[in-house]
Amino acid sequence: MDEKLLKPYDPKATEDRIYKLWEESGFFNPDNLPNTDKEPFTIIMPPVNANGSLHAGHGLVMTIEDIMVRYKRMRGFKTLWLPGLDHAGFETQVVYEKKLEKEGRTRFGMDSKELYKEILDFTLTNSKNIKSQIKKMGASCDWSREKFTLDDDVIKTVYDTFKKMYEDGLIYRGNRIVSWCSKHQTSFSDLEIKDEEQVESLYYLKYGPFVIATSRPETKFGDKYVVMHPEDKRYLEYKDGQKINLEWINGPIEATVIKDTAIDMEFGTGVMTITPWHDNADFEIAERHSLPKEQVIDENGNLLPIAGEFAGQRIKKARPLIIEKLQTKGLVEKIDENYKHVVRTCYKCGTVIEPQIKTQWFVKMKPLAEKALEKINNGEIKYIPEHYKKITTYWLENIMDWNISRQIVWGIPIPAWFHEPKCVPKPGREKDMEKCREIIVGDKEPVCEFCDAKYTRDPDTFDTWFSSGQWPYVTLRYPDGKDFKIYYPTDILETGGDLVFFWIARMIMLGFYVTGKAPFKTVYMHGTVLDAKGLKMSKSKGNVIDPLVLTEKYGTDAFRIGMVVGNTPGTSLALSEDKIRGYKNFANKIWNATRFVLDNTKDLNYSGLTAGTVNYDEEDKKSEEELKALIKEITKEMDEYKFYIVAEKLYHYLWHTFADIIIERSKKKIAENKNADSAKALLYSQLTTLLKALHPFIPFVTEEIWSMIPEVKEKKLLMIEKWPL
């Protein structure tokens, strides 16, 4: 018997060695698996942000996906789990900006190429770290197919998609209102905005004969349109288009009455003025009535010259001063200081979002969403848990166009060129001038055939989700790659519920658009990992649990099974150290049980066992049947992704049936030499069966034990043993 068995199980001395064994076997790569003519099973790993360390959520991802993959591999599928790392555009840039801040530097004013290179170095250094951490979790993914979101072939496919969408009219360059963060100096899509409830003041201001209510007096300098509902009886005497002269913040102005049904008659006084440059709703009204739009606040959040004496001031500081001035002019009717409303903020820094009109790239989402809706509704893509389907379809039904330009350097540059200034044709070419294209999509610098002007490249980068949204077919090398033909559509997309719109819905839309097929058949959502008290982990609260600390302390197997037991899909999980500790004992329990079994089965007749000619006594026979029934049951549950229940059942069977009953019973039989052969055969048979069934959950300790079991047949790695059905 292996001497290691005489001491308690030592994960530290085992895990790295076992992982290396797996890696060197080549079986992470499906091309090397036996019976490769089998049906494929594919999971694309959500690319891990290369800007930090593995957190508890990653620990859950790696555990669940590895369980899925190991199970399918043992069931004989041609199993591919394709790992990836994410440059994570804005996220990483924010992390790097904080680093710069600490060093007393700032990205503004830095040469963009220089900054890009710095962040790239930072990311590549981190990548190595992250990869070793993924390995630490036991992830049996195919490193030979690893992808990084900035790989050349990734960028090429993303460019092809962008071009195709542009040519299909699904991408347009629009001068529209976008959500702007004045700290990060970039625009966002709607998803990067976090709504926050705040209590502020609602100011009732006298605007000629009207009283308007506003929470943002600092935007009101240029307001020359006063809007009310056409059916509001209080204001019937005012006609659409009517001019009114009135005294405003910085002097007399001429205002125009506009009637629009967007006005809520219940709110405030039922009258408002509009600031189309800095408010979504106002923008819409201005568009409907073809009204001019004027910028009041610059990109840094300072007031522009239109604000007169307040020009150059930050809006926050200017607000009370403006109110003071209005008060002295007698233009303040009243102030409601307890006005509770929702403020849109930057999800990263909490800065209040300042809508701005900017020329950006937008994706026309309606057609894409309609296709996705059809496919999701007809069941082509299944959601686990199912209620995420409702959440998704609701979002898709109300989808807005997607701003995909970001004013940051860390990302994939947008392949577009602008003819600026406008074309001045060479002599003799004037009549062709209208053929000159102001915007050219492509990676190569274009030349204008009518004039000598050079095109300038769009300085912006893509929203990182525009490229991640193409991940399944990009990683499998659409359109001509061998892998694409074999492994696409993939089987399962496993990720956290927070990515349901950001990533999943977009992958579905882009997947159907580009490949005509679903990118995956099933979406499996795990819940958020919370701390032991059920609170969200955050650095500021100081309750962040590092999965690597737990694996170090209790072993990866204990961590993995602790993450899975009782953790139903979609439900958040309170991660407690006690639970993990409990499963450390479990790993050791198997270890010790193995010692007993091997100690007592030295003289076992293996050939009888493999041939199935063992004569079990009545109770042992019953036990064999019981385990068979259990395996059948859990196999069904594995296929239904009920890992939380399978893990618990196996735990329970091993501890309270195999150890407590079968082992105890066998002691007597062996000691008294009564039905000893039956008992020995049963011990051996049950242990090996349980090792196989437990392997997807606790791969390290089971593989280690497997290597110690003498067997007549030539032995392979447990990871490619046949599932014991």
Place this chain on the structure above:
RNA sequence: GCGCGGUUAGCUCAGUUGGUUAGAGCGCCUCUCUUACAAAGAGGAGGCCGGGGGUUCGAGACCCUCACCGCGCACCA
């Protein structure tokens, strides 16, 4: 405001299409170092299944309603 979850043992959670005395892990209590394992064994306590109403022979599960917790969405200035 609309939508989606949740509320079961001290804690974290299971409980499949409604069907006997409601389960697990951890924690707690008592005893035991019995030759696989004290990281253990044997035994035990602990639950009007959030409140109220209804459907049913029968409800933790189904329907209505209320309360509380969590999350998401929204252009009410």
